[in-house]
Amino acid sequence: MLSEMEFSQWLNQPQHFGQIKKMAAGIQKRLVVANLRLPGTDAGSDPQAALEEITQELAAFLIETPGLQPMLVHDANAATTTVIRYFLNHARNMIRSSAHSQDVYKDNWRAFRRHVLAVLGDADEFVKFSAPRDMAFGRSDTARPVLIPPEKTAEIPFPPDVPAHFERMNQKKHILNLAVHFWGHCAEIAGTRHVRMNLNDFISWIAMYVPLQVTREIPDETDATIPRISTPGPDPEKKSCVEAWVNNFYNRLDARQKQIFYYYECLGYTGKQVAKRMGRKSHLTYQRDLIREDLKAFLCPLEWVSPSPEKGHAPGDPDAFHFFMETLCATLGQNLEKTF
Known part of the structure; x- marks a missing residue:
């Protein structure tokens, strides 16, 4: 089994990365035929820019999927069909996850x-x-x-x-x-x-x-790991209501769920980083998505906050939702950093 560094060096060689680009071009054609687009990619980008984004996503996927690496290194041409099939399944999972948690999770x-x-x-x-x-x-x-x-x-x-x-x-x-x-x-x-x-x-x-997933306030260098509230939030009465809902959702999560949510959504860690931090061999994205779904359902009745309110209601105020997330992250950070 190659180390991540060894595979990255293999991937960085022009002739090998050229083969990855060819695979990405095949993936791009299949995505276009299926009328699908990777989450986070620019909908208005030209085909060449879209191909570059798919290529980068494919490279990251291969680095994080050790099981595909030996066959790719042994014979990249023979591995093409398998790599494309695995990546398309990965892409569909990304798209489903993005659709289910559209505004709950923002990838910057x-x-x-x-x-x-x-x-x-x-x-x-x-x-x-x-x-x-x-x-x-x-x-x-x-x-x-x-x-x-x-x-x-x-x-x-x-x-x-x-x-x-x-x-x-x-x-x-x-x-x-x-x-x-x-x-x-x-x-x-x-x-x-x-x-x-x-x-x-x-x-x-x-x-x-600097976390590139969920934004947070860094008050000083001595306490840089705990998220702080940076958005002004709603008026005092609504602010008190949001804080109560934050407390209720916090108490719904068990200790493991709190860690998963905090690592992914508040600190912006990758799946690999979360797995390593929690002593797991596989990513915890499925559990993360379940928590996102729970949060989405939990916020539905709170129309002025929820990004996905109940049918017939307009989406809530983005600033109010942002305030909810930052308050929740601050609560998680203050309670969990002591035990991490």
Whole structure:
């Protein structure tokens, strides 16, 4: 069995990633025929941009699915049909999950990636390169590609002058500051003046410090793991009502469900990270989806909060729902961080 690092290095070789792109093109055709679209992808994107997003999703899926890796490494052409079939099943599960929890779960990763791509693509400080696995950038047209292990990029500190909060950080000036900081440190690690780094490497580094799923307030550096309430929320009377509903839903969850919800929805951890944190070999996405469904049903009677109210009622105020989620995450964080 290959390690994640070994398979990522195999995948990053141009001839191998070229085969992944061909598989993604086959997947794209099948999605178009079935009138399906991956959750989080841009509905208005052109076919080439859509193909890039499918390719990135497929690569991430393969990295997180060790069972497919040996046959892919042994003979990628022979594995094509199997990989496409498994990924289409994965895509359908993603689509069903997204449809069932449409506004309860918001995935910022892809939207943020598109924003970062646009910011760096327009910046005079950066040069864009086509790369076999991902879009790449450098600070000079002579920047050379380097392979820096994830454990090395993980050592790059987050600059103190950039807010560690998604909504405040997701601005052009902060993204550029982060990029200059990241590329500078990567060049230092590589022992050269200029390096060419993949876009996803940069975003993965940001995600170590700033959750890209559910936004939260970071009050200070000494308590950066506990989500805080950042939205103003409803008026005082409604605020008291929301807090009561938060408390009721919190008490509906058992200890394990609280951990699953907190890791996925509040801290934005990936399935692999949650499984590792909870000592499980498989992902806990099914249990997560059950909790989302329970939350959706729980909020239905509260029309002014619920993103999916009972039939005949308009969706609630997004700010009220956001306030509910942040209050719930804060409650979970304050009670669970003590035992994690």
